[in-house]
Amino acid sequence: xxxxxxxxxxxxxxxxxxxxxxxxxxxxxxxxxxxxxxxxxxxxxxxxxxxxxxxxxxxxxxxxxxxxxxxxxxxxxxxxxxxxxxxxxxxxxxxxxxx
Amino acid sequence: xxxxxxxxxxxxxxxxxxxxxxxxxxxxxxxxxxxxxxxxxxxxxxxxxxxxxxxxxxxxxxxxxxxxxxxxxxxxxxxxxxxxxxxxxxxxxxxxxxxxxxxxxxxxxxxxxxxxxxxxxxxxxxxxxxxxxxxxxxxxxxxxxxxxxxxxxxxxxxxxxxxxxxxxxxxxxxxxxxxxxxxxxxxxxxxxxxxxxxxxxxxxxxxxxxxxxxxxxxxxxxxxxxxxxxxxxxxxxxxxxxxxxxxxxxxxxxxxxxxxxxxxxxxxxxxxxxxxxxxxxxxxxxxxxxxxxxxxxxxxxxxxxxxxxxxxxxxxxxxxxxxxxxxxxxxxxxxxxxxxxxxxxxxxxxxxxxxxxxxxxxxxxxxxxxxxxxxxxxxxxxxxxxxxxxxxxxxxxxxxxxxxxxxxxxxxxxxxxxxxxxxxxxxxxxxxxxxxxxxxxxxxxxxxxxxxxxxxxxxxxxxxxxxxxxxxxxxxxxxxxxxxxxxxxxxxxxxxxxxxxxxxxxxxxxxxxxxxxxxxxx
Numbered sequence: 001x002x003x004x005x006x007x008x009x010x011x012x013x014x015x016x017x018x019x020x021x022x023x024x025x026x027x028x029x030x031x032x033x034x035x036x037x038x039x040x041x042x043x044x045x046x047x048x049x050x051x052x053x054x055x056x057x058x059x060x061x062x063x064x065x066x067x068x069x070x071x072x073x074x075x076x077x078x079x080x081x082x083x084x085x086x087x088x089x090x091x092x093x094x095x096x097x098x099x
Numbered sequence: 100x101x102x103x104x105x106x107x108x109x110x111x112x113x114x115x116x117x118x119x120x121x122x123x124x125x126x127x128x129x130x131x132x133x134x135x136x137x138x139x140x141x142x143x144x145x146x147x148x149x150x151x152x153x154x155x156x157x158x159x160x161x162x163x164x165x166x167x168x169x170x171x172x173x174x175x176x177x178x179x180x181x182x183x184x185x186x187x188x189x190x191x192x193x194x195x196x197x198x199x200x201x202x203x204x205x206x207x208x209x210x211x212x213x214x215x216x217x218x219x220x221x222x223x224x225x226x227x228x229x230x231x232x233x234x235x236x237x238x239x240x241x242x243x244x245x246x247x248x249x250x251x252x253x254x255x256x257x258x259x260x261x262x263x264x265x266x267x268x269x270x271x272x273x274x275x276x277x278x279x280x281x282x283x284x285x286x287x288x289x290x291x292x293x294x295x296x297x298x299x300x301x302x303x304x305x306x307x308x309x310x311x312x313x314x315x316x317x318x319x320x321x322x323x324x325x326x327x328x329x330x331x332x333x334x335x336x337x338x339x340x341x342x343x344x345x346x347x348x349x350x351x352x353x354x355x356x357x358x359x360x361x362x363x364x365x366x367x368x369x370x371x372x373x374x375x376x377x378x379x380x381x382x383x384x385x386x387x388x389x390x391x392x393x394x395x396x397x398x399x400x401x402x403x404x405x406x407x408x409x410x411x412x413x414x415x416x417x418x419x420x421x422x423x424x425x426x427x428x429x430x431x432x433x434x435x436x437x438x439x440x441x442x443x444x445x446x447x448x449x450x451x452x453x454x455x456x457x458x459x460x461x462x463x464x465x466x467x468x469x470x471x472x473x474x475x476x477x478x479x480x481x482x483x484x485x486x487x488x489x490x491x492x493x494x495x496x497x498x499x500x501x502x503x504x505x506x507x508x509x510x511x512x513x514x515x516x517x518x519x520x521x522x523x524x525x526x527x528x529x530x531x532x533x534x535x536x537x538x539x540x541x542x543x544x545x546x547x548x549x550x551x552x553x554x555x556x557x558x559x560x561x562x563x564x565x566x567x568x569x570x571x572x573x574x575x576x577x578x579x580x581x582x583x584x585x586x587x588x589x590x591x592x593x594x595x596x597x598x599x600x601x602x603x604x605x606x607x608x609x610x611x612x613x614x615x616x617x618x619x620x621x
Contacts, residue, residue, distance in 0.1 A: 007321060014314050021307050030303055037310035044317035052324030057317075060267045060326060064313065067274045071306055074278045078285055078298050085228055085295060091303065094296040097370045097437075 006047035013040035027079045027089045034075075038068045105179040108156060108186040111149035111194055112262075115255035118145035122248040131244075138247035139209050145251065146205065149258070150198040157191045176620055178264060182327055185264035185397070188616030192466050193261040193393035197386050200473040201254045203591045204382035207481050208250065212585040214491070219376040219484070220246055220286045228291040243286060249279035257386055261393025264401075266316035266326040266351075269394060273312065273358070276390065277305050280383060287376040289491035297374025304357070304367045312354025318347030319402075328402035329621040335405045348403055348410055352417075355398060358391035361451060362420040365444045369432075372440035377492060380436065381480035384443050385473040392450055392469055396462065399454065401619045407457050414455050418547060421448030422554035430561045435483055435494045438561060439476075442520055445558055446472055449551055453535040456542030459618060464534035466613040471519070471527035471602050478595025479516040481588055482509060485581050493579035499565065501574025506581040510569045512596050517562040519599045522555055527602030534610070 013036060020033025042061045049057025083089045106113065118141055125137055157174040176187050211218045220243045222236035256276030263269035285298030320326050322343040323334035335344065357364040372380045403410055425445030432438035450472070453465030486493050486502065493499070503510035519526035532555065536548045584592075602609060 010314075010317070014310075017310070021303070027299065027303070031306075034303070034306045034310055037307070038313060041310065041313040041317045044314065045320060048317060048321035048324070051321065054324050056267075056324075056326050057320055060316075060320070063267055063271060067271060070278060071274065074281055075302055075306065078281060078295070078302050081224075081285060082295050082299050085292065091299065094299050096293055096296055097373055 003047050003051045006050075007044055010040045010044035010047060013037075013043065025090050025092055027082070027091050030091060031072075031075050031079065035068060035072070038064060038071075103181075105177065105186075107152075108175050108177055108179045109184065110152040110156070111198070112184075112255055112258045114145050114149045114152065115251055115258055118142070119248055119251035119255055122251050126245060126248060131241075134244040135242055138244050139205075142205055142247055142251060143202070146198055146202050146254065150195065150202070153191055153195045153198060156186065157188070157195070173615075176617075178329075178620070182329065183265050183268045184259070184262050185328075185401075185620055186262055187618075187620040189396065189462060189466060189619055190262040190393065192613060192616045193389060193469070194258050196389050196466075196470045196473055197254070197257050197261075200385040200389065200477055201257075201382065203474070203477050203594055204378065204386065205250075206587040206591040207378035207381055207477070207484070208246065210378065210484075210584060210588045213484060213487065213582050213588065214288060216288060217242055219288055219378050220283075221288050221291060224286045228295075237288075246283055246286065249283055252276075253279040253283075254386070257390040260390045261397060263394065264328050264397070266319065266328075269398070270309070270313055270316065273309055273354070273394075276387070277309065277358075280379075280387070281305065283379050284371060284375040287374070290374070293374040294376065295374075297371045300374075301367055301371045308354050308357035308364065311350045311357075315347045315350025315352075315354065318343045318350065322347065328397065331402045332405060332621060335403070344406070345409060348406060349413065351398060352410065352413065355391060355395045356417060359388055359395060359447050359450075360444055361417050361447045362424045362444060363417075365421070365425070365447075368444055369437045369440040372443070373434060373436045373494075377436070377480055377484035381477045381484075384439075384476045384480060388443070388447070388476075389469045389473050392454070392465065396454060396465060397619055400457065400462065401621055404457070411455060411457070414451060415544070415547060418448045418451035418455060419550050421445065421451060422551055423448075426554045426557040426561075430557065432561075433496050435486075435496060435499065435565075436480075437494075438496070438565075439479060439483070442558060442561075443476065445554060446520070448554065449532060449535060452539040452544065452547055452551060455544055455547065456538040458538060458542050459614075460538040461535075461542055462618065463610075463613040463616065464531070464538040466616065467602075467606070467610060468531035468535050470609065470613075471531040471599070474595045474598040474602075475516050475519045475527060478592055478599065479513070479520065481592050481595065482513045482516070485509065485584060485588070486579050487582050488577075488579035496565070496568065498575070498579050500568050500572040500578065502578075502581065503570035505574055505578075509581045512592060514566045514569065515596060515599060517565055519603070521559040521562040523559075525600075525603045527599045527606070530603055530606040530610075 017033045017037035045057040045060045222241040226233040253276045256272050259272035281302040285295050287294035323331045360368040425441050429441035453461045519528035522528040522532040539548050
């Protein structure tokens with residue numbers, strides 16, 4: 001199978017992630033969409049590593065997994081704090097500051 | 100392949116990250132009452148030591164290099180950690196600026212005398228705002244010393260960010276300094292709802308933009324089969340590349356322009372600057388911007404230097420939008436921190452002029468502007484944190500009326516910072532703007548400079564409005580007052596003011612320093 005198809009798949013996943021971040025209201029879903037974007041980048045890295053016959057992409061993928069895990073910790077901490085304060089995880093309701 | 104680690108060249112980064120680890124251990128094992136002084140000493144010592152190492156590295160006398168550079172250039176100039184990190188003149192200047200600014204910001208973060216309840220951070224960030232727990236912890240005088248390990252990791256990441264020489268290292272550094280910032284942003288002692296909202300917005304948008312950066316890096320990797328800047332630059336010179344490069348450059352630009360806060364990626368700036376604890380705002384507005392511009396310069400000068408005709412038009416648009424929209428929206432603001440946030444967006448546009456020049460003069464003038472702007476920005480937010488009434492900081496513009504009559508000294512220093520931000524001669528802001536504008540004209544960006552001058556005039560209006568408000572209106576009856584801070588904040592404000600004046604009156608030594616820093620290495 002042509003490895004370029006994986007790059008296209010990665011681009012599609014990334015676009016779905018962007019759509020999710022821009023459209024969804026729930027902070028958890030938005031956050032999941034960001035993770036989808038990171039994983040799409042991972043898939044692109046791995047596919048490109050296969051394409052180019054180099055190892056860099058595979059190493060990047062490992063690092064990105066670790067970074068994404070760290071980001072989950074921080075992100076969930078912030079979202080849970082907001083949820084406990086406001087009893088809601090909607091990002092539209094966090095709007096004390098505008099313009 | 101044997102990979103050696105150049106400990107001497109990497110010492111500043113290693114010191115900060117090691118101090119961060121040590122600081123976590125202090126949190127775990129040291130008695131609560133002793134933590135704060137120990138943490139504070141650890142932070143100050145590590146920043147000073149790291150700065151000493153930057154100076155040592157920057158003035159190192161390397162015989163081999165001196166021969167290679169015709170005896171002109173001093174200081175380290177080497178690829179470290181297997182080519183993942185590049186220690187060179189501009190990189191070390193950026194690191195030096197970050198460390199100086201962090202040192203000043205540390206004093207602000209440690210300030211405990213301004214707020215009668217303690218420092219600027221929540222007694223326990225885990226308690227609900229307005230709850231009984233919160234009241235108890237506050238009245239017992241608890242302090243959230245966990246900010247210090249976070250702060251150390253943040254500064255360590257900031258030091259790594261501008262010297263990272265491949266996309267992987269740069270991405271990791273980006274996250275290492277961003278994640279602590281998201282957390283500290285949510286920990287304000289007063290107005291905690293605003294603070295938590297700022298953290299949420301900062302986090303979601305920050306993670307969104309770093310995903311763009313990463314995907315851009317993946318596209319560049321797919322096209323050039325390397326993530327290393329030097330190799331990418333070489334691969335781009337041997338043209339015949341497919342359609343992955345331009346989208347890749349664009350997406351990496353999104354990630355980096357978000358961090359510097361350029362329009363149209365500036366939406367987080369006003370909210371985060373307004374909601375965060377003010378000492379952190381001071382730190383972010385200066386150190387983060389300096390580091391992010393360092394990384395932006397390295398990526399676009401080293402990795403994408405050969406593609407400058409492709410990315411310059413994009414940067415032109417971003418620079419114009421930043422200057423115009425930043426200045427215009429700052430005029431309409433009624434909150435001091437928000438106004439300064441939009442002014443910081445406008446300044447991003449001015450600094451981008453230097454980036455667009457893609458010349459030695461553009462590089463050195465950008466470095467000078469970053470140093471000048473960093474100190475002014477820290478100083479201005481330090482004073483914003485001093486104007487308080489019973490409920491905390493008084494940031495609404497109307498509350499600043501007549502402050503010049505109540506406390507002439509602080510108001511005068513604040514006016515000095517505002518004049519520097521406006522770019523009035525004899526302040527650092529003028530020298531910086533002049534250097535950047537000259538470089539941009541030489542680089543063929545004259546239309547941009549015209550826009551910049553007009554935007555500066557608009558900006559001068561809202562800075563002058565604050566000065567008029569402070570000195571030429573009557574103070575309201577129950578208005579806020581300027582709190583007398585401890586030595587920490589006094590030293591911080593004094594240092595910032597001294598730099599702002601010195602870089603305006605006698606900029607020559609620093610200008611020589613940034614010019615002698617030379618260019619990025621590959």
